[in-house]
Amino acid sequence: MAKIIGGITTSHIPAVGNAITDGLTQDPYWKRFFDGYGPVHDWLEENKPDVMIIVYNDHGLNFFLDKVPTFAIGCADRYENADEGWGLELSAPFTGDAAFSWHIAESLIEQEFDMCTCQEMRVDHGFVNPMRVLYGDRKDWPVKTIPFAVNTVQHPLPSARRCHAIGKALKVAIESYPDDLKVVVAGTGGLSHQLQGERAGIINVDYDLAVMDSVINDPDWFAAQPTDEIIRQAGTEGIESIMWLVMRGALGASVNCLHKHYHAPISNTGAGVLLLESAAA
Amino acid sequence: MPRLFQHWETKMNWKKHDYDDIEGTYVFDGEMAHRSYALNKLFYSFNEARCREEFDADPAAYCDKFGLSDDEKAMVVSQDFLGILRSGTNIYYMAKFCVPRGLSVQDAGAAFQGITTEEFKGKLSEKGEGLLERLEKEGGYWNG
Numbered sequence: 265m266a267k268i269i270g271g272i273t274t275s276h277i278p279a280v281g282n283a284i285t286d287g288l289t290q291d292p293y294w295k296r297f298f299d300g301y302g303p304v305h306d307w308l309e310e311n312k313p314d315v316m317i318i319v320y321n322d323h324g325l326n327f328f329l330d331k332v333p334t335f336a337i338g339c340a341d342r343y344e345n346a347d348e349g350w351g352l353e354l355s356a357p358f359t360g361d362a363a364f365s366w367h368i369a370e371s372l373i374e375q376e377f378d379m380c381t382c383q384e385m386r387v388d389h390g391f392v393n394p395m396r397v398l399y400g401d402r403k404d405w406p407v408k409t410i411p412f413a414v415n416t417v418q419h420p421l422p423s424a425r426r427c428h429a430i431g432k433a434l435k436v437a438i439e440s441y442p443d444d445l446k447v448v449v450a451g452t453g454g455l456s457h458q459l460q461g462e463r464a465g466i467i468n469v470d471y472d473l474a475v476m477d478s479v480i481n482d483p484d485w486f487a488a489q490p491t492d493e494i495i496r497q498a499g500t501e502g503i504e505s506i507m508w509l510v511m512r513g514a515l516g517a518s519v520n521c522l523h524k525h526y527h528a529p530i531s532n533t534g535a536g537v538l539l540l541e542s543a544a545a
Numbered sequence: 546m547p548r549l550f551q552h553w554e555t556k557m558n559w560k561k562h563d564y565d566d567i568e569g570t571y572v573f574d575g576e577m578a579h580r581s582y583a584l585n586k587l588f589y590s591f592n593e594a595r596c597r598e599e600f601d602a603d604p605a606a607y608c609d610k611f612g613l614s615d616d617e618k619a620m621v622v623s624q625d626f627l628g629i630l631r632s633g634t635n636i637y638y639m640a641k642f643c644v645p646r647g648l649s650v651q652d653a654g655a656a657f658q659g660i661t662t663e664e665f666k667g668k669l670s671e672k673g674e675g676l677l678e679r680l681e682k683e684g685g686y687w688n689g
Contacts, residue, residue, distance in 0.1 A: 300687050323637040328589050329578055349591040349641030417637065419562075419574035459636045462569030464654035465665060467672035473683055492563035500572055501636070525687040528676060529669040532650055537687075 266364070266441040269311055269448060271511040271519070272304060273479070273538040274394045276320055276452040279531035281393040284401065285353065297535060300525030301397060304539050307522065308398060313448040315361055315408045317434075319510045320390035320452045321416040323348070326382070332418050333380030335430060337372075338411035339365040346386040355392045356402060358409045364441055365410050371437035377430050387411050394452045416453065416504045421491060424506045428487040431513020438514065451511030457533035458499030465532060466499040472526065472534040475505055479538060480521045483512045508538075518543040569657075577633040584629070587611040587621070588638040627656045
């Protein structure tokens with residue numbers, strides 16, 4: 265039986281990837297942000313997950329606005345990073361687990377979450393930067409990955425409550441897979457930020473910390489926040505934090521928080537790191 | 546309708562949303578995505594290096610290929626970043642055009658507010674003031 269051994273949250277912004285590429289992780293601006301991943305690195309090294317499910321949003325690489333799936337899952341043996349228009353160096357390709365992906369897709373659809381299944385999926389910075397910040401740049405990634413894309417770009421978006429609910433269904437899907445896999449679910453993006461409009465530059469530390477506390481202790485609070493309220497508090501791009509609820513839903517009713525870290529500003533954002541494990545029932 | 550877009554004539558009956566009244570905020574929804582589709586499609590094409598080269602060789606012709614309006618074409622050809630920002634184009638698609646031409650997300654934020662990028666970055670830094678004390682009070686946060 266596959267087992268969810270933990271949940272992680274992380275930023276996925278391009279600036280994080282650029283800082284890694286440019287060797288700036290110990291630069292004064294970045295040091296506290298990157299050092300905050302140390303306990304997560306140690307935990308990954310010790311626990312060695314077999315599969316990492318990365319919940320992220322595509323920013324116009326795999327999906328264009330002609331077709332925007334609300335929830336999509338990669339169902340391939342391999343995923344490649346590709347040029348997002350900036351001509352940056354590409355990461356090493358990622359190994360998937362097609363049989364596990366199709367099992368998850370089938371289970372979610374049986375549970376009435378109508379997934380878009382993708383047999384080809386180019387993964388952008390929303391997926392790649394979490395892998396880079398968790399594992400460092402690698403030629404061979406030490407874990408299989410499954411991309412799980414949520415539309416947080418073109419409204420109407422799924423609600424926070426819907427993200428929490430699909431996370432709960434994801435738990436059922438993962439735990440009904442017969443292979444003995446150790447699985448980690450990573451919720452990426454956020455926290456507060458707004459890139460456009462006269463209100464650009466929002467960082468709402470109080471709201472970010474309330475969201476982090478809610479994700480740990482009381483996910484129903486954040487799950488009950490309407491989309492417009494999250495935008496009001498956390499900004500148009502801060503809405504990405506609803507993806508944390510997919511991870512949280514997959515961990516079950518209560519969790520132990522093994523690590524929490526917050527830093528602001530990182531580029532235009534507040535950045536939060538959580539490492540959670542399911543609490544014994 | 547956000548006030549920046551009032552110059553668009555529309556006979557369509559777009560749904561109103563609870564987020565419409567958030568000051569200085571333009572939510573990328575169906576109405577906006579519909580209006581800016583051609584621009585977004587052009588910027589999306591820049592994922593491919595050969596399209597970036599084709600654009601650079603003859604920007605006006607490339608805009609025509611994507612069916613841009615005269616106003617949209619003028620903004621793209623003259624690299625009027627603020628105009629493009631205000632046109633309702635999606636920020637992530639716009640970034641494929643603007644970031645390689647030297648406009649950072651901080652420059653974009655500053656342009657919207659009519660301040661310098663340094664001032665904008667200063668305002669971001671202020672958000673981090675007193676953070677360690679705040680986290681201490683909150684309790685349980687890693688701090689090295």
